[in-house]
Amino acid sequence: MTDYDAIVIGAGLTGVATAYHLAKGGASVIVLERDQINRGASGANAGSLHFQLEHRLIEHVGVLDEELSFYAALARMAIIDWRALETELEQNIELEMTGGLMLAETAEQMTKLELKGKIESEQGLDVSLLDRAAVLNKAPYLSDSVIGALYCADEGHCNPRLLSHAFARKASALGVTLQMQTQVNALKRTGDVWSVSAQTDGEAETTYTAKVLVNAAGAWSTEVARMANLHLPLFPVGLMISVTEKAPAIMQHMIQHVGQKLSLKQVDDGNLLIGGGWSAKLPQRNGQWQSGYRAVLDVDLLQKNLATACHVMPQLAELHVLRSWTGTTGITPDQLPIIGGVDQAPGFYVAAGGSGFTYGPTYAKLLAELILSGETSFPISAYSPNRFGHMNMFMG
Numbered sequence: 001m002t003d004y005d006a007i008v009i010g011a012g013l014t015g016v017a018t019a020y021h022l023a024k025g026g027a028s029v030i031v032l033e034r035d036q037i038n039r040g041a042s043g044a045n046a047g048s049l050h051f052q053l054e055h056r057l058i059e060h061v062g063v064l065d066e067e068l069s070f071y072a073a074l075a076r077m078a079i080i081d082w083r084a085l086e087t088e089l090e091q092n093i094e095l096e097m098t099g100g101l102m103l104a105e106t107a108e109q110m111t112k113l114e115l116k117g118k119i120e121s122e123q124g125l126d127v128s129l130l131d132r133a134a135v136l137n138k139a140p141y142l143s144d145s146v147i148g149a150l151y152c153a154d155e156g157h158c159n160p161r162l163l164s165h166a167f168a169r170k171a172s173a174l175g176v177t178l179q180m181q182t183q184v185n186a187l188k189r190t191g192d193v194w195s196v197s198a199q200t201d202g203e204a205e206t207t208y209t210a211k212v213l214v215n216a217a218g219a220w221s222t223e224v225a226r227m228a229n230l231h232l233p234l235f236p237v238g239l240m241i242s243v244t245e246k247a248p249a250i251m252q253h254m255i256q257h258v259g260q261k262l263s264l265k266q267v268d269d270g271n272l273l274i275g276g277g278w279s280a281k282l283p284q285r286n287g288q289w290q291s292g293y294r295a296v297l298d299v300d301l302l303q304k305n306l307a308t309a310c311h312v313m314p315q316l317a318e319l320h321v322l323r324s325w326t327g328t329t330g331i332t333p334d335q336l337p338i339i340g341g342v343d344q345a346p347g348f349y350v351a352a353g354g355s356g357f358t359y360g361p362t363y364a365k366l367l368a369e370l371i372l373s374g375e376t377s378f379p380i381s382a383y384s385p386n387r388f389g390h391m392n393m394f395m396g
Contacts, residue, residue, distance in 0.1 A: 001177075004028045006212035006371065007196050009184055009224050011035075012042035013160075013360040014351045014367075015216035016167040016178075021368030022212075023174035030177040030208060031168075032184055032198050038164035040218045044327025045357045046241045046275035047160040048254055048263045049082060051075035052102050052127060052152050053116055054355070072123035077378050078362040079154045085361060089166040093158050094268060100155025100254040101135065103312055105145045109259045113150045116258070120152075127152045141250055143312050155254050157265050157273075160357060167361075187213065187227040194347055212371055214349045219330035220291055221338075221352040228345055231391040232338065234330035234353050238280025238295030240302055241327070244319040246270035255312065262308050264316075272319065278305040280326040295326035329356065339363050339383040340370060344392050350385045 004027075008019045011033035019029045053071060079097075086095055104110045113129060120127050128151050135142060135149045172178055179200060186197040194213040199205040215224045215232075225232035247270050255264040262276035280295035302324055310317040330353050332338060337354030341347075351367045362378075369376045 002206060002208045004030050004177075004208065004210045006214060007032065007194065007208055007210040008214040008216055009033075009196070010040075010216035010218060010220070011037040011164070011168065011178065011180065012040045012216065012218050012356070013038070013164045013167065014042075014218075014356055014364050015214070016164055016171055017361050017364030018214055018216060018351055018367050019176045020167050020171035020174065021365050022371060023171055023176045025368060025372040027212075027372065028175065029171070030179055030210075031171070032182045032196065032208070033178070033180050034183045036180050037168050037178070038161070040220075041239060041327045041329035041356060042164050042218070042360070043160050044239060044241065044325060045160050045329070046263050046265070046273050047157045047357065048265065048275070049097065049154075049156045049158060049358050050100060050254070050256060050263070050355070051079055051125065051155055051358065052100065052150060052256070053120065054256070072120040072125040074359065074362065074378060075120075076124050078359050081362045081365065082158075089170055091162070091166045091169070093162045093166055095156070095158045096268070097154055097156035098252050099138075099151060099153045100256060101130075101139060101149040101151055102256045102258050103135075103142070103146050104148045104258050105312075106147070106259070110148050112258050113148065117150050125152065126154065139251060139253060139255070141313055141315055143314055146312060150258070157254055157267070159267070184224065184227070187224070189228070189345065189347065192347060211347050212349065213347055214351065214367070214371075216351045218352060218356070219328045221330060221350060223291060225350070228348055230342060230345055230348070231388070232350065232352075232385065233333050233388050233391065234338065235332075236282055236289050236291070236328050237331055238282050238298075239275070239327040239329055240278050240280045240297060240305060240324060241273060241275040242302070242306065242321050242324040244272040244274070244316070245322055247272065247319055250315070251313075257308070257312065260308050261305070262312070264309050264313065271322070272316065274306060274309045276305060276308070278302065280328075282328065295328050297324055297326055329353075337363060337383050338385045338388075339367055339380050340385055342385045342389075342392075344389060354383075
């Protein structure tokens with residue numbers, strides 16, 4: 001079979017989750033992936049569930065006010081989705097939602113937390129501002145430099161090595177074809193039908209057709225869009241994550257910082273995961289990203305990442321780092337995800353960028369709603385690819 005209701009390009013979390021929701025709604029779906037399931041950022045991130053506005057977003061208050069005006073409301077939907085996820089997927093995905101603390105170490109940072117908490121509370125997100133005594137009551141291991149925190153009881157973490165595969169298994173059970181090791185070579189739209197020419201390792205090129213094409217290729221979404229003669233402003237960013245040796249149970253909550261790049265958590269096995277957005281090096285040639293190669297650790301930035309973590313949690317310095325690794329994700333110029341259909345290319349949908357692990361299950365559900373019914377249960381117009389439509393006004 002080569003004719004489907006929908007073709008999804010990319011077998012990361014958002015791709016396989018979108019395929020699952022489309023199939024659940026009755027659509028025939030094929031997923032094309034040039035590598036394996038979960039090999040991109042979906043499987044290489046730290047597994048954080050950060051429903052509070054992240055450091056990178058709160059830094060844009062005043063610029064992204066309209067977009068941030070309902071961002072926390074989306075977090076409320078994502079929280080509901082995550083709490084139902086293990087039941088939906090019928091699998092243990094090592095999900096822990098035991099709360100998160102966003103730390104402050106200066107009066108200026110506390111003011112920023114107050115503003116952030118006001119924005120989030122007005123949109124119904126359950127957060128509370130804690131003074132130093134209240135923070136230490138929840139997290140006595142923190143440094144003397146911490147003077148307060150914003151607490152969200154719903155934050156936590158999930159094992160990124162399990163989630164995409166769980167969605168893929170459910171999608172497969174609903175009849176979704178998962179075509180791995182398959183390189184997409186060309187896209188073409190004739191009338192209202194998209195043709196995708198792709199080649200699986202060792203086999204002849206095959207053309208798949210569908211009225212719906214979903215670009216869920218993560219940092220590689222720009223390359224996929226280009227084949228459809230579309231500009232999509234997603235820029236690759238290298239991720240770095242580190243894991244320590246096992247330790248006795250120390251911390252229950254996920255830790256972030258309002259003024260620093262930091263994510264810190266302890267998983268069930270006792271290992272601590274350290275990340276927060278410190279960038280790995282992207283392989284380049286002649287100043288251009290070599291998309292076929294993995295990002296490389298930046299040792300200087302990695303040391304700063306670990307130092308930041310040890311600064312707020314001094315006893316962390318007593319643990320050995322077992323491994324550090326990289327991934328590659330994509331960000332947009334305005335830091336928000338791209339979710340929706342492209343008006344200039346009917347039937348072409350995008351789901352990429354912006355906290356793709358925390359919000360991936362919800363992005364997938366909303367995009368499937370849009371494709372299947374033309375409507376969504378939550379407004380996603382702020383995320384529409386059409387906000388960048390002016391970049392394509394000269395395209396044929």
